[in-house]
Amino acid sequence: MTITITAFERSPDGGKGLARDTRLRWALEETGQAYEARLVSFAAMKEPAHLRLQPFGQIPTYEEGDLALFETGAIVLHLAQSHPGLLPGDANARARAIAWMFAALNTVEPPILDLVVAKFQEGDRPWAKERLPLVEDRIRHRLVQLAARLGDADWLDGAFSAGDLMMVSVLLRLRPSGILDEFPRLAAYVARGEARPAYQRAFAAQWAVNAAKPQAG
Numbered sequence: 001m002t003i004t005i006t007a008f009e010r011s012p013d014g015g016k017g018l019a020r021d022t023r024l025r026w027a028l029e030e031t032g033q034a035y036e037a038r039l040v041s042f043a044a045m046k047e048p049a050h051l052r053l054q055p056f057g058q059i060p061t062y063e064e065g066d067l068a069l070f071e072t073g074a075i076v077l078h079l080a081q082s083h084p085g086l087l088p089g090d091a092n093a094r095a096r097a098i099a100w101m102f103a104a105l106n107t108v109e110p111p112i113l114d115l116v117v118a119k120f121q122e123g124d125r126p127w128a129k130e131r132l133p134l135v136e137d138r139i140r141h142r143l144v145q146l147a148a149r150l151g152d153a154d155w156l157d158g159a160f161s162a163g164d165l166m167m168v169s170v171l172l173r174l175r176p177s178g179i180l181d182e183f184p185r186l187a188a189y190v191a192r193g194e195a196r197p198a199y200q201r202a203f204a205a206q207w208a209v210n211a212a213k214p215q216a217g
């Protein structure tokens with residue numbers, strides 16, 4: 001059955017792989033699933049046809065036969081549970097890998113998204129200069145804890161899993177800030193994720209869409 005995801009017609013990151021369709025592309029590649037990407041404009045995302053798939057008017061979405069899903073966490077989990085490659089066979093290890101997915105999305109990503117808001121949406125407010133270091137320190141606090149848990153291991157809990165896919169994807173969003181480089185273990189962890197052939201294919205697929213379309217301004 002054909003799998004179709006949606007992605008930006010033109011990603012604001014110009015092809016750096018930071019938009020969330022890259023997570024899906026990566027999970028699809030890790031699990032060996034062929035897929036098509038339907039590209040949508042910002043205007044089309046707010047139209048009823050897309051809102052039926054994604055109630056918040058965002059990308060990405062996932063369609064496979066009569067299944068339509070939104071939320072990257074739910075989609076990656078669906079792929080990981082439906083195909084071998086992203087979750088361990090042992091029930092407890094599987095549960096722990098899923099816990100790492102939730103940790104990436106619920107514990108590590110929120111302060112990182114807060115930084116995006118602080119810089120790009122609130123950067124011109126009179127209090128922005130005072131707020132920014134607080135936001136950055138909340139990220140550092142999480143990264144200290146994450147680096148301590150990772151230690152010298154390659155991945156968070158044994159073999160590479162959907163938990164690592166999600167954590168690496170979340171940490172990548174931090175790279176432009178320079179904060180990731182303050183944590184060499186985590187920077188190396190992210191680089192290991194990026195070096196995976198499945199990530200390389202995912203990155204190349206989104207690059208092929210976005211690199212050909214230079215950003216305005």
Ligand code: GTB
Pocket residue numbers: 011012013014018019020021045057058059060070071072073
């Ligand atoms: N919780 C949802 C999920 O995980 O699926 C969040 C989806 C989401 O944030 N989608 C964004 C979107 O559609 C695109 S990925 N935004 C348009 C809108 O809300 O109107 C987030 C994103 C956007 C841009 C960059 N960038 O330029 O670097 C990176 C990531």
